[in-house]
């Protein structure tokens with residue numbers, strides 16, 4: 001059997017990659033009990049994946065119900081009293097558990113998670129409980145036969161949706177095509193005041209992204225500052241806060257109830273799309289970054305673990321022909337590595353007539369980097385870098401690294417970058433950016 005996902009003509013899925021990795025490890029380890037080895041291997045991979053995703057969430061989008069935050073008094077908590085909340089038609093008092101207000105989307109694999117699955121001894125959840133594992137957890141990749149749902153949206157809806165997700169960490173990893181697929185799969189939902197959007201103890205079926213124009217909603221969970229139906233209020237969401245992802249990531253029960261405090265517009269992303277597109281993409285992005293980074297000359301001296309850390313924090317950006325990535329004279333906040341396409345570097349200079357013109361001083365292609373000077377020296381951008389792509393040629397795609405991660409992860413390469421920068425051409429006609 002050919003287990004190399006790259007040698008097959010179809011697009012390899014996460015499952016293909018997993019089997020290739022497993023085959024490689026089995027060949028290395030030559031286990032006597034192959035079945036036990038495979039069971040342990042998958043279990044370990046599952047735990048690693050959950051841990052990595054949890055870490056990503058905690059870095060980029062801390063959840064109010066993550067274990068170390070649950071008891072913390074958060075300044076974002078609103079002053080709305082939970083005691084005002086009354087059960088709605090969607091509340092647990094009036095409907096059976098597991099009846100989501102979103103209904104069930106008619107897409108394959110969208111059935112509720114089995115509550116007591118014990119397949120392969122699932123890892124404990126982030127909240128310390130054992131969690132169920134559905135068959136989907138081993139193969140989050142949907143493949144072409146399982147397209148995500150698509151909800152038609154007006155330009156006005158799309159604009160609101162874009163605003164709603166602009167701070168959501170996972171979306172930053174999506175390229176334009178995948179982003180469009182996720183936006184299409186998101187469903188607009190309207191809630192009245194004091195309706196339970198998700199209910200503690202239910203299975204997780206949707207991740208929720210509140211509309212930016214929506215008033216706040218609040219979280220409650222049983223204990224303490226008590227409400228007869230919803231229990232204690234532990235957190236309040238303001239605009240831009242997303243919730244409902246924990247149960248989707250860990251196949252755990254809902255860890256808290258989320259109740260609207262006034263009429264709300266929310267965007268719901270179903271569990272299968274969340275996992276197949278978002279989680280799968282973050283794993284794929286990481287994997288393809290690791291391969292790509294190994295080919296970048298600047299990073300040759302980093303080891304695999306260092307490059308893997310870098311792959312975790314890089315964010316894809318795309319620029320059409322003529323779009324500027326960095327402006328000469330501006331403050332620098334990011335560093336860039338070219339993944340695809342081309343860019344040119346322009347510096348302001350005085351021509352013979354004394355007029356200020358942009359002069360091309362450099363060009364970039366795949367594997368090149370730029371934007372290091374402003375971060376290394378804390379100076380304004382020394383030049384403008386803009387995308388160039390002839391008709392039919394790919395747009396410029398870069399992997400961006402923020403200033404903190406640049407210092408932390410590429411600090412050891414400082415000397416190398418300084419030496420390479422000596423080769424930058426600057427003539428007396430160039431105007432020095434201050």
Ligand SMILES: Nc1ncnc2c1ncn2[C@@H]1O[C@@H]2COP(=O)(O)O[C@H]2[C@H]1O
Nearest residue numbers: 362370371372373374381382383424425
């Ligand atoms: N001749 C050049 N002078 C200055 N910067 C250059 C030149 N050629 C390429 N660059 C890159 O252009 C980038 C602009 O942003 P930075 O100043 O942060 O870092 C700069 C370098 O990475």
